[in-house]
Structures are given as structure tokens and as C-alpha cells.
Amino acid sequence: MSSSVRYPSASLKPHKEESLASGHLWIFSGALQQQPHWIDTGGLVDVKSSTGQFVARGYYNPHTDIAIRILTRNVEEDIDNAFLQRRISSAMALRLAFDVAQTNAYRLIHAEGDGLPGLIVDRYADVLVAQIHTAGMERLRPLLVEVLMQETRACGLLLRNDSQARRREGLQVEEPLVVAGDVPTQVSIRENGIQFLVDPWQGQKTGFFLDQRDKRAALRKYVSGKRVLNCFSYTGGFSVYAALVSQDTHVTSVDVSASAIETAQRIFTLNGLDPKLHSFLTADVFEYLEAAHQSGALFNVVILDPPAFAKTQSARTQALKAYRRLNSLAMQVLQPGGILLSCSCSGVVGLDDVLGVLAQSAQRLSRSIQLLELYTHALDHPINIAMPETGYLKAVFCRVGG
Numbered sequence: 001m002s003s004s005v006r007y008p009s010a011s012l013k014p015h016k017e018e019s020l021a022s023g024h025l026w027i028f029s030g031a032l033q034q035q036p037h038w039i040d041t042g043g044l045v046d047v048k049s050s051t052g053q054f055v056a057r058g059y060y061n062p063h064t065d066i067a068i069r070i071l072t073r074n075v076e077e078d079i080d081n082a083f084l085q086r087r088i089s090s091a092m093a094l095r096l097a098f099d100v101a102q103t104n105a106y107r108l109i110h111a112e113g114d115g116l117p118g119l120i121v122d123r124y125a126d127v128l129v130a131q132i133h134t135a136g137m138e139r140l141r142p143l144l145v146e147v148l149m150q151e152t153r154a155c156g157l158l159l160r161n162d163s164q165a166r167r168r169e170g171l172q173v174e175e176p177l178v179v180a181g182d183v184p185t186q187v188s189i190r191e192n193g194i195q196f197l198v199d200p201w202q203g204q205k206t207g208f209f210l211d212q213r214d215k216r217a218a219l220r221k222y223v224s225g226k227r228v229l230n231c232f233s234y235t236g237g238f239s240v241y242a243a244l245v246s247q248d249t250h251v252t253s254v255d256v257s258a259s260a261i262e263t264a265q266r267i268f269t270l271n272g273l274d275p276k277l278h279s280f281l282t283a284d285v286f287e288y289l290e291a292a293h294q295s296g297a298l299f300n301v302v303i304l305d306p307p308a309f310a311k312t313q314s315a316r317t318q319a320l321k322a323y324r325r326l327n328s329l330a331m332q333v334l335q336p337g338g339i340l341l342s343c344s345c346s347g348v349v350g351l352d353d354v355l356g357v358l359a360q361s362a363q364r365l366s367r368s369i370q371l372l373e374l375y376t377h378a379l380d381h382p383i384n385i386a387m388p389e390t391g392y393l394k395a396v397f398c399r400v401g402g
């Protein structure tokens with residue numbers, strides 16, 4: 001490998017290369033000696049130390065606080081077809097850990113976690129669904145489509161560039177677009193041998209919450225013969241796992257999305273479960289929990305998997321308040337000795353925050369609480385260890401006493 005291309009460069013202030021040496025992939029605009037106005041939005045750039053040494057190669061955006069995202073620290077490595085091939089095949093090698101006879105849906109590229117900042121690719125059986133979050137990755141789009149299709153031999157690739165976050169990068173928010181092959185409106189997938197239906201076009205995120213696979217599996221040991229309440233159920237991921245454990249397990253699924261609840265029922269049927277033997281409610285979880293508590297309803301197991309309450313630091317205090325309210329409400333409908341699975345996918349809320357919320361909620365209700373199991377996401381969402389930002393999910397199983 002030897003670089004034949006000359007890239008424009010940008011220089012760092014003294015000592016600003018140190019965090020990159022640890023594997024961090026972001027350079028904030030304040031770390032640059034001067035804004036490199038000679039580089040276009042999304043253009044490739046060589047990062048130099050204050051003494052003029054090559055540090056890394058990445059792409060630049062003048063519109064965002066993160067000015068440069070790093071693609072390689074190897075001066076010999078060009079950003080081309082072969083580069084993408086190496087990154088994608090390395091990501092694919094990691095996912096060989098899945099037995100496809102059991103699980104054929106997983107995150108194939110987890111952005112910075114897989115060394116490809118700004119890119120998410122999820123695999124649903126033979127279909128790929130991608131999200132491009134940055135201007136630099138957008139520039140690589142034609143190459144990416146080609147290499148992804150060639151390496152994965154997928155039947156189709158759908159681009160879901162519909163996240164509002166694209167605007168910050170100066171990008172358009174787009175309608176879903178098939179950029180290779182064909183992508184149906186419904187894909188049938190397997191997860192730990194269980195069948196699910198995914199709508200890659202209109203489903204939330206890219207269609208399915210792949211990041212909860214390991215927690216769904218972990219839930220099974222707690223639910224035999226129990227009354228289970230799945231709050232924020234979406235299409236019933238946790239619900240199906242629980243209901244399949246035993247015929248005398250009863251599951252109540254609550255979500256504000258009517259279409260998600262309708263799909264959850266179809267997925268029950270698909271797995272040989274009778275949806276009529278369980279409860280499905282289209283409702284606001286906060287309102288539902290208030291009403292359930294008033295009516296004296298009690299469950300043995302409660303799952304809380306809410307959407308991100310805080311997307312920014314400034315929203316964090318409000319979010320913690322909402323998490324406290326939610327967890328307190330959940331504990332009120334939990335039988336003494338019951339199991340609570342409490343999740344947070346807000347990046348700005350840490351594990352300590354989640355544990356604090358649980359402790360405070362229990363204390364407020366004079367309930368004891370034991371921490372049983374802690375999870376983040378599974379191996380298909382690898383965390384760049386130098387970048388805690390690449391991990392966002394906290395999931396805590398606990399037992400709430402009387």
C-alpha cells in the first residue's frame with residue numbers, strides 16, 4: 001500500500017494530536033490552527049501536527065463543531081475502493097460470530113465503532129439499509145454503494161437518509177431511496193431463531209432495534225409463568241421472546257405507535273403464538289402506567305425501553321427527571337420481588353445516571369433494589385474504546401423488593 005494521492009492539509013495546535021494517538025476519531029474546530037477554507041465541505045484532508053508531521057487522514061466539515069473525522073492514521077492508506085473494502089470486510093469478519101441459521105439481522109457497520117465515521121449499515125437477511133450522517137461520508141457514497149454490494153452480495157441497498165441530524169452537516173433530509181437492487185416493504189428476519197417482520201422503508205431507525213438482541217435473550221430466564229409488561233414495545237421484540245418461554249407467561253405490550261402494535265400482533269402469529277391470549281395497547285406509556293397503578297394492576301416483570309429522552313447536554317437535566325418519573329411509575333406496578341429491566345439509549349445519559357435514577361426512584365417509594373445484570377449493546381455495535389460516544393445504550397436488570 002502506498003499513497004499516490006496528495007491530500008490538502010490542516011494543522012493542529014500544539015499537543016492536539018495526543019487524543020488521536022489513543023484512537024479517538026474526532027478533531028474539534030478549536031483544535032485547528034486555522035480553518036482550512038481551501039477544503040470543501042466533506043473533502044478529504046491530511047491532519048498535520050503543529051510541527052508539520054502527518055497525524056491522520058479524514059474528512060472535513062466547516063459547518064460542525066467536529067471539524068474533522070478520521071478515517072486512517074496510516075499515511076500510506078488512500079481513501080478509495082480498497083480502503084472501503086478493507087474496512088467493510090473487517091466489519092463482516094466480526095459478524096461471522098452470528099450463526100445465520102439463528103440470527104440473520106445485525107448491524108454491519110457501526111460508524112466510528114467500525115472505523116467508518118458517519119455510516120450506519122444494518123443487514124436484514126439479504127437486504128442492507130444504510131444511513132449516512134455526515135457530508136464526508138456522503139461524498140464517498142458512490143464508492144460505498146459499489147463496495148457494499150460487492151462485498152456483502154446483498155439483494156438490495158436502501159438509503160435511509162431521513163434523519164434530521166443531516167441538516168447540521170449541511171445535507172438534505174431525503175426520502176428513502178433504493179440505490180442498488182430491490183428492497184421490499186417487508187423483510188422477514190430471524191433473531192435467535194425467532195421470526196420478525198421488518199419494514200425497512202418506514203420502520204423506526206432502519207426498521208428494527210437490533211441493539212436489544214442480547215437483552216431480549218437475557219430476559220427469558222425471568223419470565224416463565226409471569227405477568228410481563230413491555231413498555232415502549234415497538235413491534236414486540238421483548239414481548240415475543242417472553243411469550244415463547246411458556247404458555248402461562250402473559251405479556252402486555254404498550255406503544256404509542258398503532259402500526260407498531262399491529263405488527264407486533266402479526267409477529268406473535270408468525271411465531272405460533274395466539275395474540276388474543278396477550279394484551280396489546282396503543283397508548284402513551286406514562287398515561288398507561290398512571291392508570292394501571294390507579295387500578296391496582298401488578299406485574300412480575302416490567303421492561304422500560306423508552307426513546308432517547310435527551311439528545312443534547314442541555315436536555316440532560318430534563319431527561320433525568322423524565323427517567324425518574326418513568327422508573328418510579330414502573331416500580332409502582334411491580335410486585336415486590338419483581339424484575340425491572342430499565343434501558344436508556346440517550347448518549348448524554350451515563351450508566352451512573354441510570355443507576356442513580358433507579359436508586360432514587362426506589363428510595364422515593366421506600367422499596368429495596370438489587371442490581372442483577374448490566375448490558376450495553378452486543379458485538380455488532382462495537383464501541384471504540386477511546387470514544388465513549390460510540391456506546392449509547394445502558395440496560396440494567398434489577399430486582400425491586402417490597
Ligand code: SAH
Pocket residue numbers: 204208209212232233234235236237238254255256257260283284285286305306307
Ligand atoms: N423495545 C423496542 C424498541 C423501543 S424504541 C424493541 O425491542 O424493538 C421506542 C419505542 O417507544 C418506539 O416504538 C416509539 O413508538 C415508542 N414511544 C415513544 N414515546 C412513547 C410514549 N410516550 N408512549 C408509548 N410509546 C412511546
